[in-house]
Amino acid sequence: MRFDIISVLPALLDSPFAHSILQRAQKKGIVEIVVHNLREYADNKQKSVDDYPYGGGSGMVMSIPPFAKCIEALKSEREYDEVIFMSPDGVTLNQTIANELSCKGNIIVLCGHYKGIDQRIRDIYVTREISIGDYVLSGGELPAAVLVDAIVRLIPGVLNDETSALSDSFQGELLDAPVYTRPADWKGHKVPAILLSGHESKINEWRHEQAVARTRKRRPDLLGE
Structure with a gap:
């Protein structure tokens, strides 16, 4: 199983993916987790990935081009079962969703920041929006780590005792x-x-x-x- 995480702050995910069960799953070759720096897909000299919202209002909105460029590049290399956006207004993550996603092959996870991402990215590319609770965080990296952990521990061969997850x-x-x-x-x-x-x-x-x-x-x- 492969996860491609798209983030403007990829260093936030260094620790969650480098320890415990997630580290073990990667070392066993059961799971591949790749974090992509969204700024590398920005075309401007400043490598900025956000802009002011149309219609006014507070906060900044993450732009279409960097996300689209990264998603299209990934899709040119392999097929993906899901493109998931971590969003406070998504469906709340539960065990049933984790069980379902553990049977998938390749998943892209989008991490938002600022006021959110341009709605057109959600309309065109995103297949599923998931929340980890009714609250707002500074970005989607921590929710993405929670989602990946919940999924990976269910994959056969990851836990030393494969029956353990069945009694959670x-x-x-x-x-x-x-x-x-x-x-x-x-x-x-x-x-x-x-x-x-x-x-x-x-x-x-x-x-x-x-x-x-x-x-x-x-x-x-x-x-x-």
């Missing part, structure tokens, strides 16, 4: 059950006895009950309540 919160529309590790008794706070019983079927039943109870308490909307 939101898989099956439930939050995860409580988890424990050693010591079994810490200052009088004990691990539930069922988890020490060795009865796999009973443990699975307990975990499901706990998952439902936690979901009902914290996210009843997931249960349609």
Whole structure:
């Protein structure tokens, strides 16, 4: 799977993509992540990628030509399943979307800045707009990193235990059950006895009950309540 991230501040993505699961996935050759500096596709001497908005108003708008030039260059090299724009007014990212996108091949991700990007880029090139929450950040780089991480960990071979992702919160529309590790008794706070019983079927039943109870308490909307 390949991700091409288009950003005006690519250095913001150096750390997220160089550690932990994302680093491991790239070293294994399972995933390729390439970050493109949008300024390299600007035609003016100043390498500026923004301009004043038509109709007036505050803030600057990211221009069409640099984005179009970069997207067209990438599309000339390979086919892409999605061109995703990280936007606060997009569809909120959830596990179902991450699951779906993990089955794709090549994805372009656009990172906006300033007041946003020219609407025509969204109309012509973007196939999907995704938000990571109902708030505004300074740019699309951090949301892009969140999106890539959520997708990559689902790809077979990335996690050491491939069944781990299947029991994460939101898989099956439930939050995860409580988890424990050693010591079994810490200052009088004990691990539930069922988890020490060795009865796999009973443990699975307990975990499901706990998952439902936690979901009902914290996210009843997931249960349609």
